[in-house]
Amino acid sequence: MALRTLASKKTLSLALGGGARPLAAAAAARGVATTVSLPDLPYDFGALEPAISGEIMRLHHQKHHATYVANYNKALEQLDAAVSKGDASAVVQLQGAIKFNGGGHVNHSIFWKNLKPISEGGGEPPHGKLGWAIDEHFGSFEALVKKMNAEGAALQGSGWVWLALDKEAKKLSVETTPNQDPLVTKGASFVPLLGIDVWEHAYYLQVISFCWN
């Protein structure tokens, strides 16, 4: 009895005080995922030049990431409908779109935070605990860079290269995931420290100015 009262109080406070839309709150109370939104970049589009052009950043954020967000939200709505109707095959069929678009949103949200303009410290080698951990697991920072470059170049098709922390084994490793699969698909104990988008859209417009190798 007391438990039921608690539950309904929580639902009420979610709906009224949480700041969430009532629909989203009700959905959250039911256990269905709520929609996401495109995060703002913590810098201007042109702030990462000359390493990454403003044109690429603008397209990458406003078109590619925005599309993942829109399609993920759409898939969630469809999932909600399918779950309510008890349509198991529709639920299963939606998993591909959820993994792809949801993964795209998760991965790119990490990616924007991994980058910083040079004026704010972007590109500087890591110090402190992270620097020591890298030295311990890879020998040197240069060795890590070489390994990540090699894995990225060897990736066939589209995907991501990650510097991963294995929480349980307490070690760092370099991993790759295909398409928009998030790092957790490689192992539940993996935490992404750094992700590099090696989809061609991430760099292709600047390919003329890059050394191919």
Added chain:
Amino acid sequence: MSILRCDVQDALEPYMSRRTVELHWGKHHQDYVDGLNKQLATSPLYGHTLEELIKEAYNNGNPLPEYNNAAQVWNHHFFWESMQPEGGGSPEGGVLQQIEKDFGSFTNFREEFIRSASQLLGSGWVWLVLKRTEKKLAVLHTRNAISPLAFGDIVCLLDPFLKMFNIFSINFAMTSHVLFLQPIISLDLWEHAYYLDYKDDRRSYVTNFIDHLVSWHTVTLRMMRAESFVNLGEPTIPVA
């Protein structure tokens, strides 16, 4: 690799820019060729024809290192030849008849081709193929470097399982040959194929390909060849 000399790289403008062709053919395709040659210098697979090499290297779904380069060399060559300047429009004669028979109308085929492209998530290819046993055209997409050529040998994989369960009465032809596919058109949907010209607007790239670039002349020749495989069976070529 002589089909695209430097002086004709702008032949597919405005639907595919000179710059794209220059990079796509001169760098990406060339890299696959160079990569494969380097691998074959020390590989036991040296000596096969390219199509045999693709089937061997696909290794029933556990691809060997040579697979990616071999398949991409073949896929790209097939792709360049699937296009021509002032292509597109609609096919005529036997090809049109077969398309209308298998898709209902040319418009239906066109829409299905565009839809298949939009359903491909990530890098890959869209194909028009002729299914050998069903004697029907179909549209499908594959991921990364997967080629319909590789599927022909799925046949061998099923055999030990059937013997294991004493299943001899299954119509083996039905299960295996549905995967026996003759490629007719290919469209490269890796981002490098369209990003310079279309950025993220993949749909416009696919529509322009079907409306303005696809070479129905090449399609006709490929259909004739595919029909002979279907109607007369696979030729046994004696070892020279």
